[in-house]
Amino acid sequence: MGTSVSTGTAEDLGAPAPRTGLNPPAQPAGHAAPPTRAPVPASGSAPARARGGGPPAAAAGGRHPAGRGVAAWLAANFRLHGEHDPAPRPARMVGLCAWAAALGLIGLPIAGRSSVAIMMGSAPGWFEPVVVAVGLAGIAMTSAAFAGIHRERVPWRLLTAATVTLVVNLALVLIAL
Secondary structure, eight states, X not given: OOOOOOOSOTTTTTSOOOOOSSSOOOOOTTOOOOOOOOOOOTTOOOOOOOTTTOOOHHHHTTSOGGGGOHHHHHHHHXXXXXXXXXXXXXXXXXXXXXXXHHHHHHHHHHHHHHHHHHHHTOSOTTHHHHHHHHHHHHHHHHHHHHHTTTSSSHHHHHHHHHXXXXXXXXXXXXXXX
């Protein structure tokens, strides 16, 4: 009554290993494994950042993120809040939200005046596409500031650029209308 017990793994026997959250799927031949995120230290503090708010030096391989291409730089600087990311400081969130709200409240009458002039036909032909493009750029930069909140300077630079677009739109309205 001999029953044999195999001590081999499922892969040794030709069957695929069961997938769990601990063992990622095997990569097909010729494909590189996707980059993994560095583990968060047990103390809960974020890893030290390189000067200028870039990624940690270990994650960047000691190189500036721009050396890896624009897509890699954008992915490193603009991302949504992850499950294991520490929460931003409350004062930082309040400052970011207050600045964004001020941009919205000041931009609303400018956009209203522009819309009325466009609908009434009193605006020059170049006015509508220029004002819309500049306004959308400002909105995009304000939105991107929230995605870059985990970087030291990125949100403040984006909000400054969004403020510049608001001033440009105001100047366009004052000049053209």
